Amino acid sequence: MAHHDALTGLPNRARFDLALDNALEAALASGEKLAVVAIDLDRFKDINDSFGHAAGDQVLRGLADRINGTLKDGELVARLGGDEFAAVKPFTTMASLRDFLDRLEQAVNGRITFGDSMLLVGGSVGVAIFPEDGRDRSKLLNNADLALYRAKAEIDQRICYYEQGMDEAARERRAVAKDLWTALETGGFHLAYQVQKSVTTGETTGYEVLLRWNRPGHGAMSPADFIPIAEECGAISAIGAWVLSTACHEAASWPEPHKIAVNVSGLQLAQLELVDMVKHVLDQTGLAPERLELEVTETAIIADRKRALVVLNDIKALGVSIAIDDFGTGYSSLDTLRSFPFDKIKLDRSFMPEVEHDEQAKAIIRAILALGKSLSVPVLAEGVETPAQLDVLRAEGCTEAQGFLLGRPGSIDWSALKLSA
Ligand code: C2E
Ligand code: MG
Ligand code: MG
Numbered sequence: 372m373a374h375h376d377a378l379t380g381l382p383n384r385a386r387f388d389l390a391l392d393n394a395l396e397a398a399l400a401s402g403e404k405l406a407v408v409a410i411d412l413d414r415f416k417d418i419n420d421s422f423g424h425a426a427g428d429q430v431l432r433g434l435a436d437r438i439n440g441t442l443k444d445g446e447l448v449a450r451l452g453g454d455e456f457a458a459v460k461p462f463t464t465m466a467s468l469r470d471f472l473d474r475l476e477q478a479v480n481g482r483i484t485f486g487d488s489m490l491l492v493g494g495s496v497g498v499a500i501f502p503e504d505g506r507d508r509s510k511l512l513n514n515a516d517l518a519l520y521r522a523k524a525e526i527d528q529r530i531c532y533y534e535q536g537m538d539e540a541a542r543e544r545r546a547v548a549k550d551l552w553t554a555l556e557t558g559g560f561h562l563a564y565q566v567q568k569s570v571t572t573g574e575t576t577g578y579e580v581l582l583r584w585n586r587p588g589h590g591a592m593s594p595a596d597f598i599p600i601a602e603e604c605g606a607i608s609a610i611g612a613w614v615l616s617t618a619c620h621e622a623a624s625w626p627e628p629h630k631i632a633v634n635v636s637g638l639q640l641a642q643l644e645l646v647d648m649v650k651h652v653l654d655q656t657g658l659a660p661e662r663l664e665l666e667v668t669e670t671a672i673i674a675d676r677k678r679a680l681v682v683l684n685d686i687k688a689l690g691v692s693i694a695i696d697d698f699g700t701g702y703s704s705l706d707t708l709r710s711f712p713f714d715k716i717k718l719d720r721s722f723m724p725e726v727e728h729d730e731q732a733k734a735i736i737r738a739i740l741a742l743g744k745s746l747s748v749p750v751l752a753e754g755v756e757t758p759a760q761l762d763v764l765r766a767e768g769c770t771e772a773q774g775f776l777l778g779r780p781g782s783i784d785w786s787a788l789k790l791s792a
Contacts, residue, residue, distance in 0.1 A: 376450040378428060379435035387449035387457055391508050394447075394459050398501055405501040406468050408458040409515040410479060411523065413493045415454035417675060426485045430492055433483040441474040448475075456494075457512070472496065472530055480529070495522035499533040517541055524599075526670075547597060548604035550586055555609050560584050562618055563780035567632070567751060567773045570765050577630030577664065579773060580618040581780045582610070602638050611639045612648055619656040619663065626785050632664040632694060637671025641678055646685040653689065660690030666717065668696045669707050680711055687712070694751070699739060708746060716743050720754020720774070727759045737767050744768070 374386035382390065391407065398405040412430075419427040431454070438448050438456075448458040458475065462468045479494035497519025505511040514533040520541070522531035554560055564578040586592045601607040615633055622631045639645050653660055665686060672679045683693055692714035695707065699719045708716075718739055725732035736752075743750040752764050755774030764772055 379431055379450050381435050381439070381456075382447065382449040384449065384451045387447070387451065387459075388508065390447050390449075391459050391511075394461055395501060395506075395508065398461055403461050403463055404468075405511075406458075406460040406462060406471070407499050407501070407505075407511040407515045408460065408472070408475065409497040409499075409512070409519040410448075410456040410458065410475070410494050411519055412454035412479070413495060413523070415492075417677075418490055418492070421677060422485060422488065422490065426488070426490060429485045430483050430490055434479060434492065434494075437478040437481075438475065441478050443471075446471060457515070468498075468500075472498065476529060494529070495519055496530040497522050497533065498530065504533045514538070544600050544603070547586070547592075547600045548606065551584075551597060551601050551604065551606045551610070554584060554586075555606060555613065559587075560610070560613060562614065562621065564631075564783050565773060565780040566778035566783075567771055568777050570752075570761065570769050570772050575627075575629060576771055577632055578622075578783065579632045579666070579780075580614065580634070582614055582634075583780075598636060602636055607636045607638050608642070611636055615648065616652045616656070619652050619658045622662060623656045623658045625783075628659070628662060630662050630664055632666050634666045634696065635671070637668065637675075637679075640667060640671050640682055641675040643678070643682060645682055646689075649686055649691060650689060653691075661692075664692045664694055664714065666694045666696040669698070669700075672707055672711075676710070683711055697753075699735070705742075708742070708748075713748055715771075716748050716750045717773075718750055718752045718769075723752065723754040723756065723760050723774070726763045727757070733763065733767070736763075736769075740767050740769055743770075 374382060376383045394405055397403070412434075415427065415430070418430055431450070435450065442448065445461050446458065448456060451457050460468060460471045462471070475496065479496070480492065482489045482491055484490075497515045497517065499505055499511045499514035499518060501511055504514045514537070517537040518531045518533040521537065522528055525531065561583050563581045563583050565581060566575055567577045567579060568574060569576050582594045582598075584592055584594070584597060586597075598607070601610050618631050618633050622629070635645070649663075649665075652658075653663065667679075667683070687693055693711070694715035694717055695713045696717045697719040698716045699722060716739070718736065722732055722736055726736060740750050749770035751771035751773060752769050753773050755761055755764065755772045755776050757776060761772060761776060
């Protein structure tokens with residue numbers, strides 16, 4: 372009992388540590404290599420939340436059985452705790468390691484029955500190899516974890532091998548995280564606004580709110596780089612709250628009642644508190660709900676679909692509109708569109724550079740515009756940089772546009788706007 376996990380019957384952490392130490396000694400003596408593999412289930416929390424703990428237990432037991440069924444001599448898989456597993460595999464050729472990882476991947480990914488439900492499970496895998504990636508247990512486990520962490524972040528890669536530089540990257544991310552918390556406390560963030568215009572009339576239809584940060588000692592850092600770190604370290608909730616409340620405060624005092632579009636992270640979407648926060652900020656600032664739009668990405672919705680849709684519906688009921696951001700870069704676009712009544716589709720800026728010359732890019736844009744039209748959802752094209760791109764959009768019947776051609780993100784110069792009006 373002391374060496375086995377009661378739920379799954381797999382070896383537990385204590386047993387795993389012993390086995391790994393023994394395997395390391397054996398490998399050292401024989402000159403064989405040894406792979407230390409970290410395994411973590413994706414969306415395990417969702418299964419627990421949506422179907423209950425009995426379902427979670429069933430998944431863990433089912434996976435343990437499947438994994439056990441694929442093991443060959445000398446291979447060991449243990450449950451370290453929660454949805455965390457680890458494996459040891461002595462090997463001499465990469466082919467035999469790959470064979471093991473293939474079997475592991477197949478065992479970890481698939482369906483598990485629970486009552487009348489089929490639960491879809493999947494896992495990510497990180498691999499560190501003795502001797503090159505570390506010579507002792509803690510170093511190897513740590514490096515397998517770093518590789519796992521990369522595998523979890525990559526959408527199209529379930530298995531990652533440890534590479535040098537991963538610890539350097541992890542250290543750097545921790546340093547950024549620390550600076551983000553400091554920025555929150557010391558007022559280190561500010562907001563930029565980028566104009567959105569009607570393609571037909573050229574009128575301003577709203578402004579997107581973009582977060583800006585000058586990282587002390589490093590200069591301006593792009594939100595595309597620091598938002599993922601804020602999500603990882605948990606600062607995103609506080610940062611998101613700051614963005615929403617500051618943007619609403621500022622917009623409420625504008626001389627013109629333009630709309631603002633605020634980006635919302637997937638992690639915020641997974642929290643029911645977001646609804647209360649939006650309500651509270653609107654109450655406090657007096658901003659009319661019709662003037663607020665939230666931008667969400669497909670990835671954010673897919674991560675926790677059920678909860679995201681509940682939260683979005685509640686926010687929409689407040690009178691706030693919802694746009695789907697970076698459309699066309701996700702992987703289940705049509706399904707996402709069908710699942711929620713979005714008020715706007717924002718066509719990702721990656722399509723723009725090609726529309727002038729590439730018939731295929733133009734055809735895709737045409738198809739997305741047709742889709743928007745048939746669903747009665749206006750389409751805004753992002754990243755418009757040239758008059759020729761704007762011409763194409765106009766000819767194809769696009770509703771709105773945003774991009775450097777129409778205005779760079781910055782502060783709004785109201786006096787200049789008055790003059791040109
Ligand atoms: P996004 O929501 O798609 O924002 C548009 C990005 O495109 C902005 O980058 C903007 O500066 C850039 N852009 C605008 N016009 C053009 C153009 O004509 N050409 C090119 N090449 N780029 C253009 P930025 O400000 O670096 O933001 C990057 C991403 O970071 C945003 O993408 C958004 O996903 C995220 N982000 C920004 N602010 C926030 C925030 O307050 N909260 C959250 N959760 N995410 C944010
Ligand atoms: Mg956006
Ligand atoms: Mg976008």
